[in-house]
Amino acid sequence: MFNIELKDVGKSYGDNEVLRGIDLSIEQGSFTAIVGRSGCGKSTLLRIIAKLEEVSKGTLLFTGEETKEPKIRIMFQDDRLLPWKNNLNNIALGSVNQMLAKESLEKVGLIDKQSDWPDQLSGGQKQRIALARALASNPDILLFDEPLGALDALTRMEMQKLIEGLWEQQQFTSLLVTHDVTEAVHLADRVIVIDKGVIQLDEEIDLPRPRVRNEKFTYYEKKILNQILGG
Amino acid sequence: MGDKLNRNTGWYNNRFFPWVLPIVFVVLWQVLGQYNIITSTLLPTPLEVVQAAIRLFNTEELQEHVFISTQRALIGFFIGGIIGFVLGLFNGTILFSEKLTDTTIQMVRTIPHLALIPLVILWFGIGESAKVFLVAVGVMFPIYINTFNGIKNVDRKLIEMGSVYGLSRWRLFTNIILPGSLPSILVGIRYALGVMWMSLIVAETIGADSGIGFMATSAREFMQMDIVVLTIVLYAILGKLSDVIAKLFEQRLLKWNAAFNKK
Numbered sequence: 001m002f003n004i005e006l007k008d009v010g011k012s013y014g015d016n017e018v019l020r021g022i023d024l025s026i027e028q029g030s031f032t033a034i035v036g037r038s039g040c041g042k043s044t045l046l047r048i049i050a051k052l053e054e055v056s057k058g059t060l061l062f063t064g065e066e067t068k069e070p071k072i073r074i075m076f077q078d079d080r081l082l083p084w085k086n087n088l089n090n091i092a093l094g095s096v097n098q099m100l101a102k103e104s105l106e107k108v109g110l111i112d113k114q115s116d117w118p119d120q121l122s123g124g125q126k127q128r129i130a131l132a133r134a135l136a137s138n139p140d141i142l143l144f145d146e147p148l149g150a151l152d153a154l155t156r157m158e159m160q161k162l163i164e165g166l167w168e169q170q171q172f173t174s175l176l177v178t179h180d181v182t183e184a185v186h187l188a189d190r191v192i193v194i195d196k197g198v199i200q201l202d203e204e205i206d207l208p209r210p211r212v213r214n215e216k217f218t219y220y221e222k223k224i225l226n227q228i229l230g231g
Numbered sequence: 232m233g234d235k236l237n238r239n240t241g242w243y244n245n246r247f248f249p250w251v252l253p254i255v256f257v258v259l260w261q262v263l264g265q266y267n268i269i270t271s272t273l274l275p276t277p278l279e280v281v282q283a284a285i286r287l288f289n290t291e292e293l294q295e296h297v298f299i300s301t302q303r304a305l306i307g308f309f310i311g312g313i314i315g316f317v318l319g320l321f322n323g324t325i326l327f328s329e330k331l332t333d334t335t336i337q338m339v340r341t342i343p344h345l346a347l348i349p350l351v352i353l354w355f356g357i358g359e360s361a362k363v364f365l366v367a368v369g370v371m372f373p374i375y376i377n378t379f380n381g382i383k384n385v386d387r388k389l390i391e392m393g394s395v396y397g398l399s400r401w402r403l404f405t406n407i408i409l410p411g412s413l414p415s416i417l418v419g420i421r422y423a424l425g426v427m428w429m430s431l432i433v434a435e436t437i438g439a440d441s442g443i444g445f446m447a448t449s450a451r452e453f454m455q456m457d458i459v460v461l462t463i464v465l466y467a468i469l470g471k472l473s474d475v476i477a478k479l480f481e482q483r484l485l486k487w488n489a490a491f492n493k494k
């Protein structure tokens with residue numbers, strides 16, 4: 001189990017300073033959402049944590065009692081399934097064995113599609129396969145980079161429920177980038193607003209699960225939205 | 232399937248109609264020859280060509296020459312194909328190797344390989360190695376180019392996904408890079424098969440003591456027009472046959488691609 005610690009992290013592409021002075025510590029097993037305007041550096045932050053990008057400044061640490069490296073997986077906005085592997089084998093790519101792959105295909109409810117090609121599925125089903133692939137490896141940390149952005153409202157709600165359920169079951173650390181404030185408040189224990197490369201708001205969401213849209217819910221929604229629009 | 236745009240119910244839209252023209256052509260050719268409108272010393276009739284084929288088949292000359300030509304073609308193809316594939320593989324995956332050799336290969340590629348014939352004859356004489364060499368050189372470049380481009384054009388996002396999933400270099404190659412470049416490699420193979428037969432025809436016509444090209448040149452000396460035409464038909468059949476085999480391979484290996492294209 002791991003905590004994620006970012007200390008004074010900065011990232012620049014040439015003269016373009018995308019992130020600066022990011023101090024963030026994310027507890028193991030928690031669910032954090034990152035929201036912000038387009039181009040504010042959300043994906044960059046995720047990519048740094050996934051070690052797809054180097055930091056320009058500061059440090060990234062994974063702390064915990066274990067000495068091994070954490071197992072990190074990402075779900076991208078596009079499904080990134082391999083069109084030449086059937087659905088089961090796509091999932092097996094992220095898994096230690098075929099059994100786990102099947103299990104996780106069952107969890108997302110697509111076991112009857114195991115020997116189809118990904119291109120025979122709908123967009124929402126593809127993202128479910130991508131989720132199953134990420135889960136099949138029992139990740140310590142699961143990063144979501146707007147994986148539901150391209151889905152219709154109904155499928156989105158279904159996927160949110162699925163993600164929430166699986167997170168409660170498997171207790172991986174979740175980091176969700178989204179531009180949908182409602183989605184953030186619905187899923188996360190904590191919402192972080194990034195603007196102009198710095199953290200502008202860091203809000204605990206103190207609501208019981210499963211969450212319903214009550215007064216308190218809308219209070220959080222408004223607060224976060226105001227921060228994004230006003231900042 | 233329920234694709235209204237592509238469905239055409241015209242009487243001509245079936246499997247047999249495209250064959251009408253070739254059949255009319257052959258029948259016309261036969262009739263014109265039979266009534267001596269075309270003299271058979273200029274062009275034998277289709278029936279005469281078939282009879283020549285049967286005659287040579289019975290003496291087993293036909294099988295022997297076809298076998299030798301096919302053997303040359305395949306040996307040259309495998310040598311050239313493997314060299315082209317390995318070069319494409321290295322240059323597609325290792326930047327150092329690409330920077331070192333790609334420009335040179337692209338330069339050499341612009342030389343038509345058949346222009347090497349005088350040189351090849353000086354080096355190898357007109358023996359087996361000359362023919363195999365020409366085929367190999369001709370086959371090498373299309374396979375190289377398509378392997379190289381295929382690898383270079385594999386979706387970077389999929390490779391990135393693979394590295395997030397902790398795939399080793401080898402598994403990244405076998406699971407993502409190779410299957411991703413396979414469609415392009417297969418296009419290269421089909422194209423190279425055409426080049427293979429063309430190179431062999433030229434090489435065998437210039438000098439050989441066996442093979443289809445030898446059949447053609449010796450028949451020409453004795454004015455056996457039926458055999459000359461037969462050799463042309465043989466090359467055509469072999470070319471078509473290798474293309475069909477390659478296509479079958481393609482369909483087997485790219486089943487996922489068919490599913491993709493149907494959408």
Ligand SMILES: Nc1ncnc2c1ncn2[C@@H]1O[C@H](COP(=O)(O)OP(=O)(O)OP(=O)(O)O)[C@@H](O)[C@H]1O
Pocket residue numbers: 013016018036037038039040041042043044045179
């Ligand atoms: N590889 C790169 N090279 C140069 N600049 C980059 C690179 N990747 C991102 N950037 C820049 O960094 C900034 C932040 O990009 P990022 O993808 O993190 O935004 P985002 O918050 O995820 O936006 P969106 O919500 O639209 O996905 C942008 O201005 C972008 O132009």
Ligand SMILES: [Mg+2]
Pocket residue numbers: 042043044145
């Ligand atoms: Mg982004």
